[in-house]
Amino acid sequence: MGGLSKVKQWSMALCLVVLAQTSVAAEPAPKLTQAGFENYLVKLKQEALSQGFEQALIDKSFANVVFHQRAVKADRNQPEKVETLDTYLPKRLPDWKIKRARAKYKEHQDLLHKIADEYGVQARFIVALWGLETNFGKIMGNYNVISALSTLAYEGRREAFFKRQLWAALKILKDGHIDIADMKGSWAGAMGQNQFMPTSFIAYAVDGDGDGKKDIWGNQADVFASMANYLKKEGWNDELTWGRQVKLPADFDNSLAIPQRTGGRKNWLKAWAKSEKTLAQWQALGVRRTDGTNLPQVDIKAALVFPDGEQGRAYLAYDNYKSLMHWNLSYYFVSSVGHLSDHIKFPPIH
Template sequence: MRYIKSVKTISFSLCLALFSQVTLAADDKTATTLDAKASFEQYIVKLKQEAISRGFEQTLIDESFANVVFHQRAVKADRNQPETVETLDTYLPKRLPDWKIKRARAKYKEHEALLIKVAAEYGVQPRFIVALWGLETNFGKIMGNYNVISALSTMAYEGRREAFFKKQLWAALQILKEGHIDSANMKGSWAGAMGQNQFMPTSFVGYAVDGDGDGKKDIWGNQADVFASMANYLKKEGWNDQLTWGRQVKLPSGFDTSLAIPNNTGGRKNWLKAWAKTEKTLAQWQALGVRRSDGTNLPKVDIKAALVFPDGAKGRAYLAYNNYKSLMHWNLSYYFVSSVGHLSDHIKFPPIQ
């Protein structure tokens, strides 16, 4: 009995100690949270002052920041982005399940008249517009529900990329100033990507267009504006509607893999330099033994292409045409571009061989 009593006594003492530690930890956490909140509020004051110095009117600033809040979830999402190691063989089936391919074809048919009109004006094949739309927001269904001013203010305050997110914030205020959307309905991702095409605010300023002539560039709810803005982006980045994006190819045994663009070029500018150094005509690639994925000869057309290995030299190989560069400007990711390309191929009737 004495042993049991001793254990009970010790347990009670431990409970008191643990309770004290938990209470102190909770108090520390509360204090930290309050300090962070106070600091964020002070940061917002400075942002408003800078916005004034940049020529934005006080009324616009007050309205835009009226309900601004700190989004801890956005900071967590930024710091804990997934680092799962995948290959295209595992990635593409998840990004392009059968239901998405079927929906992409259905959406193409549903909006065919508008897509053809946009294609004629901007010189971008409709299937690529639909593919981008489907992969960015599941055809407008998943656009993000963060208030963009709050999201950008949070990410600027977080500090790792303050200059970048402040630049986005000023662009967002410009969009509000021009009256394309109001601050309450300016929703997007935790990083501030907006609308059905997930434009960052600077991309909106640079590429968004009024597709139906109503005086607004509404990439959230106006399909004409969404499609035209996507097409305008690609057009401004050099899109050629006489070309496709690229094609998967087979390489001969012993092929010199140094002829491909290195995977670790370090940024868009260096990647483009590597492209310029390595691109060849299809005839030259044919002479080197490169063939279509089914083993047949490459097309006999006078165009250039670069060779890319999204998963390294032991993975898939692609000949990338100039339109590939436009898609890489949209998102500097071999996996993203491959997804867009393959989905666009599935949309085409009949599918590309």
């Protein structure tokens, strides 16, 4: 996967899991060839012209495009191994990553606090996302983004989606935020230290230091500010945390929780609204902290989440949980972000 770690491969697969659920192959996948890809590129370039892009930009952007069979293989072979949070979290949050997260927080503390104050997003969540997406900027992917997106559009199962990403990528190049030679990303086209798909870049990326560019590949101010802007636009509240693991009574009505599988973001949000109650209401239903003590006496609402189903862990999820689920519709990813942010906030006492 172009130099990506196993952790990153898993994370990038999750970025497309919702789309993958809608793609059920009724027939064997068509054979993809270099000649077929080259013919497809001719049509893509013509369509790019019709989208309003200039010929010079198209020629430059597609000059070194190649067909990536490995990207097709990665997209068609999404991981299906069943895990639980008890097996997943230790692998995604090893001690070295927690220590590095705390060190990176300290290293960039002034910049992080400036951005946190400006956008209303706690710095620890920015660092947690940064660490889990690209190991603090070390693993961003080595694929030419135009090549990766063209390959997956040609593959055909989600052609419309990857074409939208391709037009957005061309707009990013047109606006001068990055040179084509430096526009690297994952096999799926996710870019930079925060792994934004091109349409997410258009929607959320910001110029964090006022230099006129939105450089999420190499400019730390742009990286952090873009992450914070994403969360802010998706309803983040810096007066809240993400959630908390809780203990349920033996006779608890599990139907009050969000189902483990809801079939997409819209249905998940409907299930959230149905599950949401005040902490006082959850307290009255017998929900307690994991140590058995009472829930906080604050006037906020939370939904109940079972990442592993009814037999696994239970979490009360606050509104910020929804913002993280918009970033990546995965209970495991959101749980890892939340737990890593907690480790940053509550370092061990020596």
